[in-house]
Amino acid sequence: MNFVRIGEKPEISRLPLFRDMDDGKRERIFSGSFLQVFPPQLTLFAAGQQSDFLYVLVDGLVELYAVSAGRETTMRIVEPVTSFILAAVVTDMPFLMSARTLVSSRILLVPAALMREVIKQDAALMQATMQELAVGYRGLVRALTDMKLRQSAERLGNYLMEQGVRLGDPEAFELKGEKRVLASLLGMTPENLSRAFGVLRDHGVGVSGSRVTILDRDRLARFSRPDPVPPDPI
């Protein structure tokens, strides 16, 4: 099935990006877009390419990664339902990141030209785009200071605390994706992620497979020194 089915619309329409815009305009975007299913480990696009689509992950899991100096690093693990690669679409510049599916994924592809056109016509969509970029900007500011000022086990500790909150249960949750990908996201090797989990065992964290349990939140916070300014909501 190529076009957006009635069943997918509500969850996509509920996204902050599309929520407040004019219904007719939203319909225009949806009818010009198409929904596609991709198998695991498929490259969706590569850095350097023209940004022909805005992507919305409806179901599955996607990794955004960057390549430099011959090596690569995970920049973001995209969980549904979320749009990604918005900045490239808005600026009409080549991608800085590449993307691959981590598991079989359903993805909405919105033609970038269409997106840019409707943004110009619909103030609510433009405002939402602006907000999304601003929040993303702040997320990257955090990620960069994290990388520059904290060491690996602290980064992991903070990530776990944030994931707990984000996923609904601060005490226990499942890691998304393989640990090797998480390691790359946190700027370390799989070996050192393993050791970092070992360190956190002494600071209130239990792990078994991809199941994480935070046994002593205060203890973990003391170790990880979380940011005094709490994370922005979506």
Add this chain to the structure above:
Amino acid sequence: MNFVRIGEKPEISRLPLFRDMDDGKRERIFSGSFLQVFPPQLTLFAAGQQSDFLYVLVDGLVELYAVSAGRETTMRIVEPVTSFILAAVVTDMPFLMSARTLVSSRILLVPAALMREVIKQDAALMQATMQELAVGYRGLVRALTDMKLRQSAERLGNYLMEQGVRLGDPEAFELKGEKRVLASLLGMTPENLSRAFGVLRDHGVGVSGSRVTILDRDRLARFSRPDPVPPDPI
């Protein structure tokens, strides 16, 4: 003098952020803002504070830095004429970064509430804000991959090549700010910045004080492995 003088207007009006908007609306912003001179080494605001103003550096030099785990790191060196801390203003969230003047600086302070209000009224301003945030987002993506994938001397090499282009003469230019600040921006200690310059001497870079000369651009590029995707224009 508190308000925007006629002499300052052209260069501020020429900023991409304010360039395309309605003249009357721009006037409204200017008349509600004020220009102020700050001495060197003065803290303009601190992370965690409410974002009451959008800042526009008209003249001087400003450092944006973040604090975490008791240490601090430079996030950006702001050169005139540029606005900064836009994302905090747009989201109406607390600052994630602190700011201090590095030298005596003339700064335009635009009340954040006014800015947000006029953004809602003027589509061109909103579009420019969106663009600025998108470009800033991409700049941070680059900075983060740089930090994750390159080692210190390579980061310096790339920084020097980009600064050369940005400042108008790719062959020779002056570093902005003290080297200790540059070191922090590049995620290293002053000692290691010194050593990194030492390494680059063998790869086509000459330094004397804050004067940088790029003697062999190809050689430097081979060493620094610059990003295949060229930097976005402002």
Add this chain to the structure above:
DNA sequence: CGAACCCTTGATGGCGATCAAACGCCGTGG
């Protein structure tokens, strides 16, 4: 002229990368 302060240079130490190997999980095929 001297005293900060910044930058540089040298010596040492620690965090994390790399190399290497064993373990455990899971899917496949006998």
Add this chain to the structure above:
DNA sequence: CCACGGCGTTTGATCGCCATCAAGGGTTCG
């Protein structure tokens, strides 16, 4: 149903980049 094989993860040993500690220039400003 079990044996096998592959891959991700873990654990251990070593190496290298960068931080830290320490001391010696150089420059600027009082």
